[in-house]
Amino acid sequence: MSLFIKTTLLISCCLYISTVLDKYLNNFRGDFKTLPPPEQDNKNIFHLKMAASVESLTSAVLAKMGASSVTEIVSTLPSALTTDANISAAEMELKNGRMENAFHQLSLSHSTLLHHRMAQRLHKPSRGSKDEDCSAAISPDSLQTEKATLATTEKDETLSLLQKLPSDWSIIQITSQSVGEFSFRKIGTYPPTPGLYISRCSCGSQPTITVQAVTAPKHEGLRGIVQEVELIKEENKIINKDYRDQQQKYFTKREELNNRLKCVVRSMEIAWLRHWCCLLTGSLGARNQQLLEEATARIIADCKFPLTETQTELLQCIISCPVPPERTGGLELGVAFSMRASVAALLYESVRSARVKDLCALIQKEEGLLGQLRRAQRNPVILVLDKSIVSLPWEMIWVLRDQPVTRMPSLRMLTLLYQHHSCRSSSVLVQGIDSSKGFYLLDPDSNLPRTQERLRSVFDETGWPGITARRPTHDEFQDAITNQDMFVYAGHGSGSQYLPGELVEGLDCRALVVLYGCASVRLAPRGRISDPWGVVLNYLIAYCPCVVGMLWDVTDKDTDFLTCGMIRALQGKDGDPATPLATPPSDVALLVARSRSLCRWYLTAAALTVYGLPLQVIN
Missing domain, CATH: 1.20.58 (Methane Monooxygenase Hydroxylase; Chain G, domain 1)
Incomplete structure (x- = not known):
C-alpha cells in the first residue's frame, strides 16, 4: 500500500472520529442549558469536564491539521468516510432554517469516489485509451470550467451550478441520514431503513431549494427495505438458474417475487415517504x-x-x-x-x-x-440518490410512473455533463438523437439463439449497421459509441467484456447507449465504505449523454419483447393502440417510463432505468 493511500486513510479515520466527537459534543452543549449548577451534582461536574476534554481534543486535532472545523477539512479531502461530517453539518443548518446551506452540505456527500475518478480524467484526458485519436478532445477553456465545476466547495458555487441548468428541470436529491453509524458493519449485512433528507431544487436563473427531513419507518416489518430488495434480487437469480426447465414452479416463484417487489414499492410510498411523495414530482x-x-x-x-x-x-x-x-x-x-x-x-x-x-x-x-x-404532463426529474438507497426502484413510485425521470450520481456530475454537451453544436443534447444513425450489437457470444430470432427482424428494419453472433473488436465498439447517435446492446451483462469500463473512460462518448443485459447499470458496493461502482459510471466519465439499462438480472423473453417495442418507438413507429406507446413520445426518459408497460413481469419493468441527461429523439 502506497504512502499516499496510508496517509489518506489515516486522515480519513481521524476526521471520522472527530466528526463523532463533534456530534456528541453538540449533544453535551444542548444538555448544559438545562443542567442545574455543577456544585449541586457531582455527575454534572464530570460531564462538564469530559465535554471540555473532548472539545480540547477536537481543537488540538484540527489545529495540527491547520483547520478551524471538521467541515473545512472535509471540503479539501472528501472521501466515503468524511461524508458523514457533511450530513451532520446539514442537520445543524436545517435546524437553524438555512435550507440553502443544508442542501450544499448534503450535495457534498454524494459520489466522492466518482468525483476523484473524474478528476483523474480531467487531469489526464487520454487515460484509458491506447490510441490518442480515441481520447476526448477537450479545449483548455472547457477543461478549466469542468475542473472548477467538480471542485465546488462553497454554497454560492453550489447555487451557481443550479443556475447553469435548464429552468424546466427539477433536481430531487435523496440523502440518507447518519450513514456513518453503519460504515463498519459486517460485510453481507444491511443497515435498517434510514431516515432521509429530500432536497427539491428548481433550476435556472432563480433556483429554489426545499429540504425536508423524513423519519425512518417505525414498524419493525419495514426496517429492512434495502435488504428485502437485495433478497428478491438474489432469489431472482436462483429462479432463473434452477427452475427454467420446470415451467409451473418457475412462473409460481416469479409471481411471488413480483408481489414481494410490489409490496416493497408500496411500503416506500406509504410507510417511508408517506405524504412527502409530493416532493418527487417534476415541475x-x-x-x-x-x-x-x-x-x-x-x-x-x-x-x-x-x-x-x-x-x-x-x-x-x-x-x-x-x-x-x-x-x-x-x-x-x-x-x-x-x-x-x-x-x-x-x-x-x-x-x-x-x-x-x-x-x-x-x-x-x-x-x-x-x-x-x-393529471398534467410533467417536466424532467433528475434523481440524485445516496449510495445506500441507489439500488431501490424509485421510478416505480406512483408519482413518478408516467414522468420523464433520469438518475445522476451528483449535482456536480450533472452540471459538468450538461456543460460539456450544451456548448457543442454537434451534441445529441443540442441536435436531438437522429434515429437513423444507430448501431446494434446482438448476442455477440452467440449463445442466445431465441434472442437472435426475436430481434433480428427488428434491427433489420432500422437500417443500422450492426454485429450479430460475433464478438466486436475494441475499435468497432469504440466507433459505435463515439460516432453514432444511438448504440443498442442485446446480450449478457453490460457489454464490458467486449470493451472494459477503464477503456470507455478515455473516450468522448456521443451516443445514447442502451444496454439490454442483466444488471447492466447496477452499482455494486466494493467493501464496507467506498461508494458502489458500475459500468454506467465509466460511461458518465466518458461524457456519455444518456445510458438506459437494467438494475438487476432480467429474463431474456420479457426483455426481448421490451426491446422490440422500444426500438420501434425510438424509430417513431406507432405501437399497439391499447398501450402507452400508441403514439411514442420524443422524450427518451418518458418513452422509457411508458415502455415499462410492455413488460409481462413487474421485476423486469422495475429494473429498467435511465442515467444521464434528458434527451429528445428526432424522426
Missing part, C-alpha cells in the same frame, strides 16, 4: 404552473394565517401532486387522507387541528382546477 409546464400559482394565491388570500415562502412552495407541491390510478374517485376518495396529513406536516400541527381543517377546505374549493393539474 409543470409554463401555462399550468401559472394556473397553479394563481390557485395557491387564492387559497392563501382566504387563509386566516400567513404562510412562509417555503410553506407556499411546499403547498404547491402538495395540492398538485399526481393521484395514483386506483384513487381517481375525486378528493374524498383519492386525496383526502394524504392531503390532510401533508397539510398537517406543513403547519406542524395535528391532522385534527382547526387550521388544518380550514386550509383543507380552501384547497377543496379549487378541486376542479387542481384535478386537471394532477
Whole structure:
C-alpha cells in the first residue's frame, strides 16, 4: 500500500472520529442549558469536564491539521468516510432554517469516489485509451470550467451550478441520514431503513431549494427495505438458474417475487415517504404552473394565517401532486387522507387541528382546477440518490410512473455533463438523437439463439449497421459509441467484456447507449465504505449523454419483447393502440417510463432505468 493511500486513510479515520466527537459534543452543549449548577451534582461536574476534554481534543486535532472545523477539512479531502461530517453539518443548518446551506452540505456527500475518478480524467484526458485519436478532445477553456465545476466547495458555487441548468428541470436529491453509524458493519449485512433528507431544487436563473427531513419507518416489518430488495434480487437469480426447465414452479416463484417487489414499492410510498411523495414530482409546464400559482394565491388570500415562502412552495407541491390510478374517485376518495396529513406536516400541527381543517377546505374549493393539474404532463426529474438507497426502484413510485425521470450520481456530475454537451453544436443534447444513425450489437457470444430470432427482424428494419453472433473488436465498439447517435446492446451483462469500463473512460462518448443485459447499470458496493461502482459510471466519465439499462438480472423473453417495442418507438413507429406507446413520445426518459408497460413481469419493468441527461429523439 502506497504512502499516499496510508496517509489518506489515516486522515480519513481521524476526521471520522472527530466528526463523532463533534456530534456528541453538540449533544453535551444542548444538555448544559438545562443542567442545574455543577456544585449541586457531582455527575454534572464530570460531564462538564469530559465535554471540555473532548472539545480540547477536537481543537488540538484540527489545529495540527491547520483547520478551524471538521467541515473545512472535509471540503479539501472528501472521501466515503468524511461524508458523514457533511450530513451532520446539514442537520445543524436545517435546524437553524438555512435550507440553502443544508442542501450544499448534503450535495457534498454524494459520489466522492466518482468525483476523484473524474478528476483523474480531467487531469489526464487520454487515460484509458491506447490510441490518442480515441481520447476526448477537450479545449483548455472547457477543461478549466469542468475542473472548477467538480471542485465546488462553497454554497454560492453550489447555487451557481443550479443556475447553469435548464429552468424546466427539477433536481430531487435523496440523502440518507447518519450513514456513518453503519460504515463498519459486517460485510453481507444491511443497515435498517434510514431516515432521509429530500432536497427539491428548481433550476435556472432563480433556483429554489426545499429540504425536508423524513423519519425512518417505525414498524419493525419495514426496517429492512434495502435488504428485502437485495433478497428478491438474489432469489431472482436462483429462479432463473434452477427452475427454467420446470415451467409451473418457475412462473409460481416469479409471481411471488413480483408481489414481494410490489409490496416493497408500496411500503416506500406509504410507510417511508408517506405524504412527502409530493416532493418527487417534476415541475409543470409554463401555462399550468401559472394556473397553479394563481390557485395557491387564492387559497392563501382566504387563509386566516400567513404562510412562509417555503410553506407556499411546499403547498404547491402538495395540492398538485399526481393521484395514483386506483384513487381517481375525486378528493374524498383519492386525496383526502394524504392531503390532510401533508397539510398537517406543513403547519406542524395535528391532522385534527382547526387550521388544518380550514386550509383543507380552501384547497377543496379549487378541486376542479387542481384535478386537471394532477393529471398534467410533467417536466424532467433528475434523481440524485445516496449510495445506500441507489439500488431501490424509485421510478416505480406512483408519482413518478408516467414522468420523464433520469438518475445522476451528483449535482456536480450533472452540471459538468450538461456543460460539456450544451456548448457543442454537434451534441445529441443540442441536435436531438437522429434515429437513423444507430448501431446494434446482438448476442455477440452467440449463445442466445431465441434472442437472435426475436430481434433480428427488428434491427433489420432500422437500417443500422450492426454485429450479430460475433464478438466486436475494441475499435468497432469504440466507433459505435463515439460516432453514432444511438448504440443498442442485446446480450449478457453490460457489454464490458467486449470493451472494459477503464477503456470507455478515455473516450468522448456521443451516443445514447442502451444496454439490454442483466444488471447492466447496477452499482455494486466494493467493501464496507467506498461508494458502489458500475459500468454506467465509466460511461458518465466518458461524457456519455444518456445510458438506459437494467438494475438487476432480467429474463431474456420479457426483455426481448421490451426491446422490440422500444426500438420501434425510438424509430417513431406507432405501437399497439391499447398501450402507452400508441403514439411514442420524443422524450427518451418518458418513452422509457411508458415502455415499462410492455413488460409481462413487474421485476423486469422495475429494473429498467435511465442515467444521464434528458434527451429528445428526432424522426
